[in-house]
Amino acid sequence: MTDFTMNTDADGVAVITWDTVGKSMNVMSQQGFADLDALVGQALADDAVKGIVITSGKDGSFAGGMDLNIIARMRDEGDDPAKGIFDGVMQMHGVLRRIERAGMDPKTLKGGKPIAAALPGTALGIGLEIPLACHRIFAADNPKAKIGLPEIMVGIFPGAGGTTRISRKLGAMAASPLLLQGKLNDPKGAQRAGIVDEVVAPEELLEKAKAWVLQAKDADIVKPWDQKGYKMPGGAPYHPAGFMTFVGASAMVNGNTMGVYPAAKALLSAVYEGALVPFDTALKIEARWFTHVLLNPSSSAMIRSLFINKEALEKGANRPDVADQKVKQVGVIGAGMMGAGIALVSALAGIKVVLIDAKQEAADKGKSYTADYMDKGISRKKATPEKKEQVLGLIEATTDYAALKDCDLIVEAVFEDMGVKADVTQKVQAVTGPDCIFATNTSTLPITELAEAATDAEKFIGIHFFSPVDKMNLVEIIRGKATGDVAVAKALDFVRQIRKTPIVVNDARFFYANRCIIPYINEGIRMVKEGVAPALIENAAKLVGMPLGPLQLVDETSIDLGVKIAKATKAAMGDAYPDGEVDEVLFWMADRGRMGRKSKSGFYAYDDAGKRQGLWDELGDKYPVAEEQPDLVTVQHRLLFAQVLEAVRALEDGVLTDIREGDVGAILGWGFAPWSGGPFSWLDIIGAPYAAERCDQLQERFGDRFACPDLLRDMADKGQSFYGRFGPEAEDAA
Ligand code: NAD
Numbered sequence: 001m002t003d004f005t006m007n008t009d010a011d012g013v014a015v016i017t018w019d020t021v022g023k024s025m026n027v028m029s030q031q032g033f034a035d036l037d038a039l040v041g042q043a044l045a046d047d048a049v050k051g052i053v054i055t056s057g058k059d060g061s062f063a064g065g066m067d068l069n070i071i072a073r074m075r076d077e078g079d080d081p082a083k084g085i086f087d088g089v090m091q092m093h094g095v096l097r098r099i100e101r102a103g104m105d106p107k108t109l110k111g112g113k114p115i116a117a118a119l120p121g122t123a124l125g126i127g128l129e130i131p132l133a134c135h136r137i138f139a140a141d142n143p144k145a146k147i148g149l150p151e152i153m154v155g156i157f158p159g160a161g162g163t164t165r166i167s168r169k170l171g172a173m174a175a176s177p178l179l180l181q182g183k184l185n186d187p188k189g190a191q192r193a194g195i196v197d198e199v200v201a202p203e204e205l206l207e208k209a210k211a212w213v214l215q216a217k218d219a220d221i222v223k224p225w226d227q228k229g230y231k232m233p234g235g236a237p238y239h240p241a242g243f244m245t246f247v248g249a250s251a252m253v254n255g256n257t258m259g260v261y262p263a264a265k266a267l268l269s270a271v272y273e274g275a276l277v278p279f280d281t282a283l284k285i286e287a288r289w290f291t292h293v294l295l296n297p298s299s300s301a302m303i304r305s306l307f308i309n310k311e312a313l314e315k316g317a318n319r320p321d322v323a324d325q326k327v328k329q330v331g332v333i334g335a336g337m338m339g340a341g342i343a344l345v346s347a348l349a350g351i352k353v354v355l356i357d358a359k360q361e362a363a364d365k366g367k368s369y370t371a372d373y374m375d376k377g378i379s380r381k382k383a384t385p386e387k388k389e390q391v392l393g394l395i396e397a398t399t400d401y402a403a404l405k406d407c408d409l410i411v412e413a414v415f416e417d418m419g420v421k422a423d424v425t426q427k428v429q430a431v432t433g434p435d436c437i438f439a440t441n442t443s444t445l446p447i448t449e450l451a452e453a454a455t456d457a458e459k460f461i462g463i464h465f466f467s468p469v470d471k472m473n474l475v476e477i478i479r480g481k482a483t484g485d486v487a488v489a490k491a492l493d494f495v496r497q498i499r500k501t502p503i504v505v506n507d508a509r510f511f512y513a514n515r516c517i518i519p520y521i522n523e524g525i526r527m528v529k530e531g532v533a534p535a536l537i538e539n540a541a542k543l544v545g546m547p548l549g550p551l552q553l554v555d556e557t558s559i560d561l562g563v564k565i566a567k568a569t570k571a572a573m574g575d576a577y578p579d580g581e582v583d584e585v586l587f588w589m590a591d592r593g594r595m596g597r598k599s600k601s602g603f604y605a606y607d608d609a610g611k612r613q614g615l616w617d618e619l620g621d622k623y624p625v626a627e628e629q630p631d632l633v634t635v636q637h638r639l640l641f642a643q644v645l646e647a648v649r650a651l652e653d654g655v656l657t658d659i660r661e662g663d664v665g666a667i668l669g670w671g672f673a674p675w676s677g678g679p680f681s682w683l684d685i686i687g688a689p690y691a692a693e694r695c696d697q698l699q700e701r702f703g704d705r706f707a708c709p710d711l712l713r714d715m716a717d718k719g720q721s722f723y724g725r726f727g728p729e730a731e732d733a734a
Contacts, residue, residue, distance in 0.1 A: 004035045005057075006043065012050035013210045014043040019057030026056055026063035028126045029070065030088070036130075037095040044103040044113055051114040051213030052102075054134060055206065060142060062119040063127025068154065072303040075295050085294050089287040092160045096133035097283070102221060109226065114216035118209040120202065121145035124184070128195070129162035132169070135221040137195070138209045139187035140202035147195060148184035155302030155675065157267035159290030164282045167271045168225045170194050171234030173245045179267055180253060225279045236275045246272055260545040260675045262296045297685045301677025304723075305667060309660040310501055312728075316492055318504050318658060320485035325493040327351055331407035331432070333424055334414035335366020335397065338441055341469025342411050344370040347394040349498045354404050355397045363397035370395060373470065405431050409494055411463055413441040421445065422453035429455045437490040439463040443514060444565060447480035447507040457482035463491050464511060466669060474668035477504045478511050501668055503661035505650075509572070512650055512662070513669035516679070517553075518565065519642040519705070520670075522582045524550025529585050531626030532635065534603065534615045540635035545673030550639065551615070554586075555602035559595045562586050578705060588622065640682070641698055641706055643672060644691075647679035648709045651726070659726045680722040683712070692716035 003021060008014040016039050020026040036054075043049045056062045078084040104112030117131030119139040128149055131137045139147065149158045149166065157163055157179065167175040174194065177183040190196040200208045224230050235242025249268060257264045270289040274282030293299050309317075328351070332343045335357040343355045347370060357363040374391055377383030396403060404410065410432065414424050425438060432438075439461050440450055451460035462478030477491040488504060495502040505512045527537050528551070538549030554562055563586055570577045589595075589602065596602035597610065605613045647666065650656045663678025676682035683691050693716075695708035708716075715725060724730060 002035045003029075003032045004039055006039045008043070008046075008049055009210070011210065011214060012048055013213050014039075014046070014049045014052045015206065015210075016040070016043070016052060016054045017057045018054070018063065024058065025061050025122070026058055026127065027065060027067045028063065029067050033092055033095050037098065040095075040099055040115075044098075049113065051116070051216065053116050053118050053206065053209045053213060054099075054130065055118040055209070056120055058120070060121035060145065061127075062117075062121065062123040062131070063125075064122065065125030065127055065150075066160075068303050068307050071156065071294065072300045072308065075297070075300055082291055082295055085291045086287055089159055089290055090284070093283045093287060096130065096161050097280070099130070100133045100135075100223060100226075102135070104218070104221070109222045110218045112218070112221050114213045114221050116209040116213050118205050119145070119147070119187075119196075120205060121187075123147045125149060125151055125158065125162075126160050129158055129160040129165070132162060132165040132195075135216065135223075136197045136209075136212055138198050138200055138205060138212070139190060139196045140205045141187055141199050142202060143186050143188075145187055146184040147187060147190040148182065149178055150182035150184060152180060152263055152267065153182045154307045155261065155263050155299040156293055157263050157270070157290065159286060159293075161283055161286065163267060163270050164274050164279070164286050166195070167275065168230075168232060168279070168282075171232060171245075172242065172249065172271055172275070173234045175271070176249060179271070180249075180264060232275055237272055238276075242275070258543050258545065260543070260673070262298055262675075263293050266290070266293045298675045298677070301681040301685065302675065305660075305663045305677040305681060306674065310664050310668075313503065313661060313664055314496065314501050316496070317728075318661070319492045320489050322485050322489045325437075325486065325490040327409045327490070327494045327497060329354065329407045329409075330494070331356065331404040331410040331428065332366075333357075333410065333412045333428060335363045336413065337467060338465060338469060339411075339413035340366035340369035341467070342413060342441070342465060343367065343395055344373055344470055345498045345500075347391045351394065351497060353395045354407060355395055356399060356401065356404070357397075358399065360397075360399050363399060367392070367395050367397040401427050401431050404428060405433070407432055408436055409490055410436060410438045411441055412439065413465075416442060416444060418445060418450070421450055425450070425453040425460075435459075437461065437487045439487075439491060441465055444510065444568065446509070447478045448482070451480045451482060458484035459487050461487040461491050462507070462511070463494070464513075466513070472668070473500050474513070474665055475500045475502050476511055476513055476665065476669070477502050478507055479504065480507050501664060503665040504657075505661070505665075506655050506657070508650075508653060508655045509569070512647075512655055512665055515650060515655070516643045516646040516666065516672075517670045519646050520546075520639060521550045521554045521562070522579055523638050523642040525554065525582045525585050526579075527635065527638070528603075528619065528623050529581050531624060533625045533629055534619060536629060536632070536635055537639075538615070540632055541639050543632070544636045544640060545675050546639070547671035551603035552612075555596035555604050555612075557596070558598055559586060559589050559602055563590045578703075585623065637694060637698065638702065638706075640673070641695065644679035644683055645695070645706065645709060645712075648683070648712055651680075652709055652711045659722050660728065680726075684721040684723055688712055688715040688720060 004018055006014050006016045018026050043052050074085050075081050099115055102112035102115050115134045116136045117134040121142045122145045149162050151157050185193055187199045191199050237246050253264045253268050266289040270286045274285045330346050330351055331354045332339045333356045335355050343353045346353050355363055355366050374383050374388035410428050412424055414420050437459050438454055447462040451457035454460040461483045464476040466472035475495045492502050524537050541549040566583050594601040600606040600610050605616045647662050656662045659680040663680050666672035666678045667674045692708045692713050695706050698706035
């Protein structure tokens with residue numbers, strides 16, 4: 001069966017319909033391209049055909065893009081992957097160029113047949129690159145549809161002519177949000193941006209596209225770049241305005257990516273170099289840069305973590321096989337910062353919420369968080385007053401525990417105190433039914449111990465949100481010793497309803513994310529104590545792709561929280577506690593009232609409005625900067641190894657059971673260098689033998705916290721990779 005079919009109507013318009021077998025949205029494969037090419041060729045050769053409309057057989061969408069599974073594997077295929085990729089991409093260009101030229105005489109530009117794209121809805125990636133090669137793009141007026149080129153979000157860039165065509169169509173400046181940020185538009189927005197030509201009523205889509213095809217003249221189907229004297233809108237690089245654009249774009253891209261995302265740089269090079277040469281040569285340049293990006297391990301690691309594995313986890317890759325556990329009514333206890341956010345995201349997903357706090361004012365304040373959020377949405381035209389009323393109508397703010405009686409899930413977010421949480425658990429369970437699952441949002445208390453207060457530990461679980469709840473997409477689900485499968489399924493189904501990404505981990509100190517992020521912060525603070533320049537620490541982190549340096553991060557999360565965690569950890573670990581050096585700095589800051597952003601003073605200085613200014617100069621009076629400074633890579637490796645070794649230990653200890661969760665969780669949870677695909681992907685990129693060797697060197701210079709975990713040593717000895725040994729395709733995968 002082929003994904004493309006063609007029917008020619010009585011007027012002589014051949015309609016090619018794309019309908020990928022077995023998928024809800026079209027995705028492109030190599031075979032698909034060959035089939036499309038064959039049908040276009042057939043239509044162009046057929047005298048009875050006057051023109052072509054390319055559309056989709058899927059309701060509400062044209063195509064979701066290229067099959068990324070295929071792209072992620074390309075760099076490992078064949079004896080000469082670079083040549084294989086380049087030749088494959090050039091073949092794609094050939095197909096799309098044949099569509100664009102449509103049989104016209106390249107000299108006279110006459111005699112071609114008009115080809116229109118008719119998009120019923122969403123058109124992403126290759127799903128827009130094909131229409132861009134057509135002569136006119138019609139889109140159904142479907143406000144839910146998303147149109148754009150989001151490739152950059154997964155570490156690649158549009159490589160089927162989309163980069164070259166969109167920059168020539170709109171100019172480099174106007175194309176930059178689409179290409180560099182992967183900005184998506186609805187159909188009307190896409191028309192305003194100049195991407196789509198006409199937005200029409202969905203039921204008229206085909207009719208309008210056919211009518212255009214039948215009346216189009218020779219001149220209507222020649223692309224500007226195929227006409228003599230074409231000039232790039234906004235100017236090519238040697239035009240004064242174009243020059244300014246490219247200089248600015250280059251600085252902006254490097255500033256935003258810190259040079260660690262190969263795709264952004266390559267994309268810019270493809271646009272810049274392509275703008276200096278004729279169109280067909282530009283396509284070749286695009287293909288070269290695209291090949292270059294695909295050969296970089298960062299692209300396949302990003303695709304794997306940010307697309308393939310993220311989606312697999314969202315679809316329930318690790319969900320126990322029990323009946324649907326969709327949440328009907330959730331009780332949120334504690335309407336503080338976290339509880340208010342949890343109530344908001346639940347109500348936005350259409351779930352009824354009972355929001356409880358000790359005082360009515362506190363409960364009301366928690367609910368007002370949703371009102372404020374919706375008001376912001378209204379002012380940005382993303383929500384309506386009716387929607388606000390509807391969402392607020394789902395939240396009942398009260399102090400009365402009896403209101404919880406019909407809830408099938410409770411998420412507790414009261415003070416981080418064992419006794420308070422135990423008391424709340426009992427009060428809740430006095431009114432809820434026997435099937436209600438009780439979840440705690442604790443960040444530091446052991447789930448297994450908290451479960452002791454529950455009537456049934458099997459129905460007790462951790463659902464750990466990150467702050468701010470509405471922005472952070474990761475949710476860490478924690479299984480206590482006695483947590484049952486139904487509770488895990490309930491938590492996963494809830495996370496799916498609120499459209500976030502879950503990871504499921506076992507109970508241990510700090511679970512997974514905080515377990516890895518604390519050593520990162522501590523390593524940064526330890527370096528301050530040693531006399532490493534704070535600016536070097538912060539910039540080293542950013543230059544390796546961390547969104548925040550460790551000192552900024554501790555300022556954001558607050559220094560008193562750091563002190564609290566340090567004290568609790570020390571009390572629990574006794575003599576084995578390794579972070580005395582760190583505490584000296586942290587406690588010294590706290591003693592001076594420098595609590596971070598919230599006190600407008602921390603490792604950074606802030607102005608009166610709380611805006612971060614720069615690193616706090618006087619820190620050097622107490623911790624002078626040493627004359628000799630370490631090299632950049634040493635600082636970066638200390639910061640990265642501090643995190644990834646903890647991830648490996650979490651895997652060794654059985655806290656993590658799936659490295660996909662370790663990678664996806666790290667990127668979404670604390671922004672671990674996304675270009676790397678996550679801690680395990682990074683270790684695979686540098687290779688276990690080198691990683692083990694580096695551990696030995698770091699251990700010798702800086703201490704036992706860098707000791708190579710047995711697992712990593714074993715993998716180094718055997719020449720294994722994490723995805724080879726533990727990935728879903730590994731033979732011995734658990
Ligand atoms: P918060 O102080 O902002 O809110 C706690 C709320 O619980 C307050 O409104 C308080 O009045 C209410 N409360 C206290 N005792 C209560 C009781 N007996 N009955 C009803 N309500 C009661 O705290 P928060 O930052 O929202 O944190 C809440 C929980 O979430 C903690 O367990 C914390 O560890 C966890 N958590 C916090 C973050 C974060 O970044 N703040 C992130 C993840 C998890």
